Amino acid sequence: MKRKGAFRSKEVLVTGGLGFIGSNLCIELVKLGAHVTIIDNMLPRQGGNLFNVRDVEDKVTVNVSDVRNELSMNHLVKEKDYVFHLAGQVNHVDSMRNPVQDLDINCRGTLVLLEALRQHNTSAKIIFAGTRGEYGSSVKLPVDEDHPTNPKGIYAVTNLTAEKMVLVYDDIYGIKGACLRITNTYGPRHQMAHDEYGVFNWFIRKAMDNENIPVFGDGRILRDFLFVEDLVECMLMVASTGEAYGKVFNVGTGVPVSFYELARKIVEIAGTGKAKFTAFTKEREEVEPGDYYADITKIKKVVGWKPRTSLEEGISKTVEYYRKYKKEYW
Ligand SMILES: NC(=O)c1ccc[n+]([C@@H]2O[C@H](COP(=O)([O-])OP(=O)(O)OC[C@H]3O[C@@H](n4cnc5c(N)ncnc54)[C@H](O)[C@@H]3O)[C@@H](O)[C@H]2O)c1
Numbered sequence: 001m002k003r004k005g006a007f008r009s010k011e012v013l014v015t016g017g018l019g020f021i022g023s024n025l026c027i028e029l030v031k032l033g034a035h036v037t038i039i040d041n042m043l044p045r046q047g048g049n050l051f052n053v054r055d056v057e058d059k060v061t062v063n064v065s066d067v068r069n070e071l072s073m074n075h076l077v078k079e080k081d082y083v084f085h086l087a088g089q090v091n092h093v094d095s096m097r098n099p100v101q102d103l104d105i106n107c108r109g110t111l112v113l114l115e116a117l118r119q120h121n122t123s124a125k126i127i128f129a130g131t132r133g134e135y136g137s138s139v140k141l142p143v144d145e146d147h148p149t150n151p152k153g154i155y156a157v158t159n160l161t162a163e164k165m166v167l168v169y170d171d172i173y174g175i176k177g178a179c180l181r182i183t184n185t186y187g188p189r190h191q192m193a194h195d196e197y198g199v200f201n202w203f204i205r206k207a208m209d210n211e212n213i214p215v216f217g218d219g220r221i222l223r224d225f226l227f228v229e230d231l232v233e234c235m236l237m238v239a240s241t242g243e244a245y246g247k248v249f250n251v252g253t254g255v256p257v258s259f260y261e262l263a264r265k266i267v268e269i270a271g272t273g274k275a276k277f278t279a280f281t282k283e284r285e286e287v288e289p290g291d292y293y294a295d296i297t298k299i300k301k302v303v304g305w306k307p308r309t310s311l312e313e314g315i316s317k318t319v320e321y322y323r324k325y326k327k328e329y330w
Contacts, residue, residue, distance in 0.1 A: 219260030
């Protein structure tokens with residue numbers, strides 16, 4: 001990675017650092033010589049798992065606490081150089097069943113963090129992990145950052161609002177913030193217990209269990225699937241690019257793949273499982289935005305990042321990881 005030295009001996013706070021993306025990021029940060037502090041509340045039915053950071057457990061400081069806890073946050077932001085904000089309510093289905101909790105974690109949690117920075121450390125830089133869901137249904141493809149934002153579910157609304165908060169604190173208080181609209185991401189360390197979010201990893205579990213992979217509708221909906229190692233590299237490159245602050249970036253591959261094609265590839269690589277067309281559940285249909293793939297011209301130009309992992313390679317690495325550590329995730 002370019003700018004590798006940027007994190008050596010830096011103080012880094014990762015919110016949601018025991019989850020899927022957060023833990024992969026923490027492992028890489030440790031490799032780059034950063035001093036990593038994690039805050040994660042182990043929200044039930046989400047991806048928080050201590051096993052995720054087992055390989056670096058003696059090199060990271062873990063706080064099991066909540067980003068909505070002002071006293072914790074006021075303390076934890078002090079002397080940090082970077083804050084990667086990944087703690088969030090990420091379960092799309094739960095966001096509709098319990099929208100007030102989603103609002104509370106994703107919006108109030110982000111605001112408590114920003115206020116802690118405003119009062120205790122205005123020189124830290126914050127990288128916010130938002131979602132492609134902020135766009136809602138695509139009116140043109142590929143989707144660039146100027147595309148209208150018409151979120152389809154509460155999770156996407158609260159992410160869009162949190163993103164705006166980060167940009168307001170950048171603009172008014174000079175707390176440097178960069179915002180990412182991340183596409184569907186997959187790979188090692190994702191929760192594999194249920195299918196309420198993280199469809200790619202769920203397909204992998206079904207294939208590995210030699211079961212039917214439920215492909216909703218006719219399977220032709222297009223998505224842009226990103227391997228987590230590429231996302232981690234992207235986040236680090238964004239953090240170390242001065243011109244990235246105050247901006248919003250799409251993060252994806254730009255390569256459309258249908259859900260049927262995805263299921264077929266997973267079966268081929270795992271060697272087990274079978275794609276099976278299934279009717280949408282009502283809950284799913286309500287928040288399904290349809291085709292999406294990202295235009296990543298802006299991030300390529302400003303940050304110099306582009307994804308490197310092919311779908312086949314990403315699937316192989318993911319299957320290999322869960323073959324080894326299945327009992328920690330099933
Ligand atoms: N995985 C994806 O495809 C994807 C795509 C776009 C955006 N994102 C965003 O990236 C971030 C990380 O997602 P992930 O896929 O790693 O999910 P994850 O569930 O694996 O990780 C989220 C972590 O946040 C923690 N958390 C939740 N509420 C918290 C709170 N109030 N205080 C402290 N910790 C809390 C959870 O315990 C969990 O460990 C989320 O903000 C999500 O919206 C993810």
